[in-house]
Amino acid sequence: MDNRWVKNPEELLLALDPEQQQVALQTRGPLCVRAGAGTGKTRAITYRIAYGAASGEVDPNGILAVTFTTRAAAEMRSRLRELGVPVVQARTFHSAALRQLRYFWGHAFGGQCPEVKSSKASTIAAAAARIGIKVDKTMVRDLAAEVEWAKVSMLTAQSYPQRCLQIGRTPPGVSVEEFLKLYDAYEQAKIEQNVIDFEDVLALTCGLLTEHEEIAQTIRRQYRSFVVDEYQDVSALQHRLLTLWRGGRNDICVVGDVAQTIYSFAGADPRFLIDFHKEFPAAHTVELNRDYRSTPQVVSIANQVMARARGIDGVGPEKGLPGAVQLISQEESGPAVSFATYPTDEVEAGEVAARVKELNDAGVQLSQIAILYRTNAQSEAYEQALSALGFGVQVHGGARFFDREEVRRAVVMLRQAERIAALADTEPEGSLEEQVTQVVSGLGWSPTAPNVSGLVRERWENLDALVALARSRPDFTLSNFVAELQERAESQAAPQVNGVVLSTLHAAKGLEWEAVFLVGMSEGLMPISLAESPQSIEEERRLLYVGITRAKRHLQLSWSRSRGAGRSSSRKVSRFLESMWPSDTPHREHAKKIASTPRKRRLDAIQEFEEEADEQAKALFEELRQWRLSVAKEKSLPPFAVLTDVSLRQIALARPRTLRQLLLIRGIGDTKLADYGPAILELVRDTTHQ
Numbered sequence: 001m002d003n004r005w006v007k008n009p010e011e012l013l014l015a016l017d018p019e020q021q022q023v024a025l026q027t028r029g030p031l032c033v034r035a036g037a038g039t040g041k042t043r044a045i046t047y048r049i050a051y052g053a054a055s056g057e058v059d060p061n062g063i064l065a066v067t068f069t070t071r072a073a074a075e076m077r078s079r080l081r082e083l084g085v086p087v088v089q090a091r092t093f094h095s096a097a098l099r100q101l102r103y104f105w106g107h108a109f110g111g112q113c114p115e116v117k118s119s120k121a122s123t124i125a126a127a128a129a130r131i132g133i134k135v136d137k138t139m140v141r142d143l144a145a146e147v148e149w150a151k152v153s154m155l156t157a158q159s160y161p162q163r164c165l166q167i168g169r170t171p172p173g174v175s176v177e178e179f180l181k182l183y184d185a186y187e188q189a190k191i192e193q194n195v196i197d198f199e200d201v202l203a204l205t206c207g208l209l210t211e212h213e214e215i216a217q218t219i220r221r222q223y224r225s226f227v228v229d230e231y232q233d234v235s236a237l238q239h240r241l242l243t244l245w246r247g248g249r250n251d252i253c254v255v256g257d258v259a260q261t262i263y264s265f266a267g268a269d270p271r272f273l274i275d276f277h278k279e280f281p282a283a284h285t286v287e288l289n290r291d292y293r294s295t296p297q298v299v300s301i302a303n304q305v306m307a308r309a310r311g312i313d314g315v316g317p318e319k320g321l322p323g324a325v326q327l328i329s330q331e332e333s334g335p336a337v338s339f340a341t342y343p344t345d346e347v348e349a350g351e352v353a354a355r356v357k358e359l360n361d362a363g364v365q366l367s368q369i370a371i372l373y374r375t376n377a378q379s380e381a382y383e384q385a386l387s388a389l390g391f392g393v394q395v396h397g398g399a400r401f402f403d404r405e406e407v408r409r410a411v412v413m414l415r416q417a418e419r420i421a422a423l424a425d426t427e428p429e430g431s432l433e434e435q436v437t438q439v440v441s442g443l444g445w446s447p448t449a450p451n452v453s454g455l456v457r458e459r460w461e462n463l464d465a466l467v468a469l470a471r472s473r474p475d476f477t478l479s480n481f482v483a484e485l486q487e488r489a490e491s492q493a494a495p496q497v498n499g500v501v502l503s504t505l506h507a508a509k510g511l512e513w514e515a516v517f518l519v520g521m522s523e524g525l526m527p528i529s530l531a532e533s534p535q536s537i538e539e540e541r542r543l544l545y546v547g548i549t550r551a552k553r554h555l556q557l558s559w560s561r562s563r564g565a566g567r568s569s570s571r572k573v574s575r576f577l578e579s580m581w582p583s584d585t586p587h588r589e590h591a592k593k594i595a596s597t598p599r600k601r602r603l604d605a606i607q608e609f610e611e612e613a614d615e616q617a618k619a620l621f622e623e624l625r626q627w628r629l630s631v632a633k634e635k636s637l638p639p640f641a642v643l644t645d646v647s648l649r650q651i652a653l654a655r656p657r658t659l660r661q662l663l664l665i666r667g668i669g670d671t672k673l674a675d676y677g678p679a680i681l682e683l684v685r686d687t688t689h690q
Contacts, residue, residue: 009054012047012083014660015670020044022286023253027052028225030280031253032273036325037302037549038293038512041255045227046076048253050083052225062224064245065090068233072510076229089223093238094198097205104215108208117195120144120186127185133178142172145266147183151199152235152267157184168533202237209244220247231256231276235267250280259306259324262506262543264535270312274323291327291549292669293512295334298555299327302548305576309541314534321542330666331552332644338556339582341573345381345520348560352517353385356500359515359554366391368514370501372547374525379502382519392449392461392499396507402489406443406459410466411485413439418482428478435478436470461499468498505547515554518547522559526574541576609649620687621652627683631676643667643676655684 013021023033023044035041049065052058065080065088067073076090089096098116105113117123121137124144128135135143150160160183161176163169171179190196196204209216223245228234231254234242246252254276261270277283291299309321342348356369371382383393401407417439421428428435437445445463466485473481501513520526527540548555561571573581613621625639625648632639647667656662659677663669668677 009051012051012054014663014673016044016047017290018664019286019288019290020047023288024048024051026253026284026286027055027057028251030250030276030283032276032280032283032285033253033255033288034273034285034323034325035255035257035288036291036327037257037260037546038291038327039288039325040290040292041229041257041288042072042076042079044288045229045253045255046079046083049080049088049227050085053085058225060085060088062222063088063227064096064223064225065227065229066096066242067092067229069510070095072229093241094201097241098201100219101201101205101208104208104212108212108215114194114196116201117190117197120147120197123186123189123193123195124182127182127189130185130189131178131181133174133182135173139173143174143179143182146171146179147186148199149265149267150183151197151203152237153269154236154240167535199237202241206237206241206244209241216244216247219245220249224249225251226253228252228254229256230260231273232258232261232270233263233268234272236269237267239269239272250282252280257325258312259309259321259542260509260546261312262509262539262546264539274312287325289325289328291329292331293552294327294329294549295331295553296329297334297337298548298551298553299329301337301555301557301580302545303327304580305541305545305548308576308579310534310538312535312538314536314538321538327549332640332667334553338558339577339580340556340558341581342558342560344562345560348519348558349381349385352382352519352556352558353389353391355517355556356386356391356515357389360391364514364554365498366500367394367498369517370503370508370511370513370515370550371517371519372503372505372508372550373518373520374505374528374543376504378520378525382500382502386500390449393502394461394499396501396503396511401462401465402485404459404462407462407466410440410443410463411482411489413442414478414482414485418478421478432473432476432478432481433467433470436467436481440466464498505543508550509546512550512552514552516547516551516556518544518555518557520559521557521574521577522571523574524571525559526576544574544576606645609653613649613653616688617652617655620655620684621648623683623687624648624651624680627679643672651680651684655688656681657684 013024016024017040020040020043023031024047027048033041033044035044045065049058049060049063052063053060065073065076067076067090070092073090073092073095077086077088080086080088080090091099102113105111121140121144124140124147125135128140128143153163155163157180160180164171164176170176174182190200209219226242226246228242233256242252254273256270256273258270258273261268264270272279277285294302303326306324307320308318309324310316310318311321340348340351342351352371356366356371359369360366373379373382379395383395386393402411414436417428417435430438440463443463444459445467446460449464450460469484470476470481473484476484503511521544526544527537531537531540548557557577559571559573572578609621610618624643625645628639628642628648631642635642644667647665650665650667651662654661654665656665659673659681662677662680663673
């Protein structure tokens with residue numbers, strides 16, 4: 001193995017907390033990592049790969065890291081490059097399978113691999129017409145989703161009706177018999193068109209590995225160790241493929257959080273995570289529960305929501321979700337979580353927009369503020385309310401950034417400008433920003449934002465994001481810039497749009513913001529009225545948990561009693577939040593009440609230190625406070641921004657002797673370890689040796 005690029009293994013361990021170190025140190029054999037929201041799971045598994053390579057225990061060329069999104073795969077590749085292991089393959093299930101399928105297709109089946117259709121819509125519509133079912137666009141979309149669920153769940157014409165009966169599922173707009181006819185007609189239409197869909201990619205790769213032993217052995221010689229992220233989202237078909245890739249070997253590390261299972265409706269089966277030890281009896285389990293994202297106030301609400309869960313199946317008492325992680329915040333105490341009740345949807349949108357303005361005036365960037373809701377239909381009111389205040393928006397859950405018409409046209413025009421310059425063998429005139437501005441100006445961009453809402457403003461924001469990206473690359477040529485746009489499009493790494501994020505809760509998975517507003521938290525929306533079975537209601541609870549844990553510091557939950565003025569005020573607050581919602585308490589009084597809780601904890605911690613610390617620890621604490629004060633003055637920072645009293649007390653009690661021991665102290669991360677570590681250790685040595 002070529003070790004030229006890998007880092008020192010001991011240095012890698014120093015950057016991890018104790019539980020993350022456990023993940024990194026087990027480089028071989030089955031490992032299950034239960035990682036709560038914000039606990040650094042990507043960090044843990046990338047450092048595990050890097051540590052295995054650096055220690056010589058694992059050949060990075062033989063590792064396949066599997067994710068569920070191209071964005072997550074791109075992030076993992078980037079982190080692995082930074083850690084010195086650029087050769088590791090990090091791909092989605094579909095990307096890895098399609099690569100193998102295309103490479104071996106000619107040998108296994110002859111000819112060329114069929115085209116993969118990006119959308120089922122036209123074929124579903126044709127299949128419906130063939131069997132005499134009338135459909136509209138919405139029904140086509142719903143039937144396509146049902147076909148996907150049936151395929152990833154590996155259901156046949158015999159098992160589909162049984163499974164639907166078992167879980168109380170009905171196909172959208174048709175009977176079970178009609179759906180099976182549609183399913184068969186859809187498969188026949190694909191054969192006639194010589195195309196395959198994304199689920200076929202996985203199924204055909206499974207067939208390739210099952211029926212062609214020499215191909216299976218070739219793939220297994222290449223990939224000997226597997227890492228699977230978001231394991232709670234694995235479907236039966238993906239699990240089958242993973243089993244065939246392994247070929248009986250057990251070098252597999254899976255990472256997941258059962259509390260973030262929100263795609264069961266699409267075929268995700270959390271039982272593969274829950275029952276990992278049944279499949280691998282010798283597996284070791286590590287739980288990551290240190291939340292580095294959210295304040296204690298946010299974490300407390302998240303934990304309370306999950307404490308009343310009834311399990312994956314939605315049955316039994318409210319005892320919490322087996323296998324879920326109880327989060328422990330590692331962040332400083334923050335503002336109290338806000339609870340707000342409004343008379344109508346319109347008032348709710350206006351008041352939330354006003355609160356956005358307050359946060360922005362206080363220094364929170366618009367792109368670090370998100371408004372999350374259950375359905376796309378809820379976004380319009382917030383777009384209008386924000387536009388009235390002059391704020392732009394970026395809407396998630398719609399078309400991907402690089403798939404939007406104005407962005408695609410801009411990229412095409414930039415490519416054309418690059419080719420013209422290449423043919424002329426000259427560099428275009430002006431800076432990169434000027435070149436990009438010239439192109440997007442012809443598509444509706446102007447130096448100032450349009451004072452309107454809706455599609456016009458959204459298109460301007462998208463084009464302005466390209467201008468901003470060009471402005472941030474002053475040393476780039478047009479060719480460099482076009483190449484970066486191509487790479488971003490492939491990994492769906494959209495440039496940051498300077499606007500408030502509007503997103504469905506599902507689309508917010510995997511993201512985070514400084515401030516999050518969870519709106520429409522009423523029965524019928526949370527849980528959604530369509531969730532009728534116990535299983536689907538519990539999935540709605542987990543969806544709420546995902547939304548809460550997107551917030552780093554500021555979190556507001558709100559609902560309105562009525563859809564509009566003059567309408568019945570018959571709504572009720574979500575059942576998931578009812579027990580913690582202030583009944584008739586004014587909002588400010590409730591915030592004051594919550595804010596007093598962290599203060600009481602701080603007072604208790606001070607009293608406990610005074611009672612339990614010896615004289616040497618108390619003296620060290622005072623020395624550390626004096627040192628912190630001098631550093632704060634030198635850097636023009638408030639003292640708590642250097643280190644909090646909580647961290648100083650823990651240092652005084654633990655008296656660490658090495659950087660590795662110091663890293664275990666709450667509040668000490670990589671940056672503070674590098675900035676202050678040596679000085680703190682010197683102070684500890686001097687004080688304890690007096």
